[in-house]
Amino acid sequence: MGSVVYAAELVLIILAALLVLAVSWLWLRRRWLSRAGGTFACSLRRDLSAPSSRWVLGVARYRDRELQWFPAFSLSLWPKQRFDRTLVRAGEQRVPSRVEADLLYDEQRILHLDGPPGGVELAMTVGSLTGLLSWLEAGPPGMRYRLSPASPD
Secondary structure, three states: OHHHHHHHHHHHHHHHHHHHHHHHHHHHHHHHHOOOOOEEEOEEEOOOOOOOOOOEOEEEEEEOOEEEEEEOOOOOOOOOEEEEOOOOEEEEEEOOOHHHHHHOOOOEEEEEEEOOOOOEEEEEEHHHHHHHHHHHHOOOOOOOOOOOOOOOO
């Protein structure tokens, strides 16, 4: 009986250590991503054709000519999505629906990005949205970029 208890304690200690290690890695990863600045909370929704497609919480950062997106709960140091500044176009903006608002961070707006196959929606704060639109529009000389025409209100 004593060896069973010892084995159970050992398994619990190993599981606790793995949990602490995973949480520490997530924290260190977030610090590493934001070390050079230019990061902001940004949720992503890929499959726009399915109304039930889910939002994935994440972090985005600016790097040279691309916007890189990382899922919040991933152990990878590599971006899951990359949006080339010259290949994407800012589409319409909207306020999240009631259901979406429960799934996203507080006070976010949703921006549709044209360019990736099927389009992508990004959710971010108004300040981050303004920064993203400025970054897209203010490309280096010679870079062609166009904003979508404003939709009539």
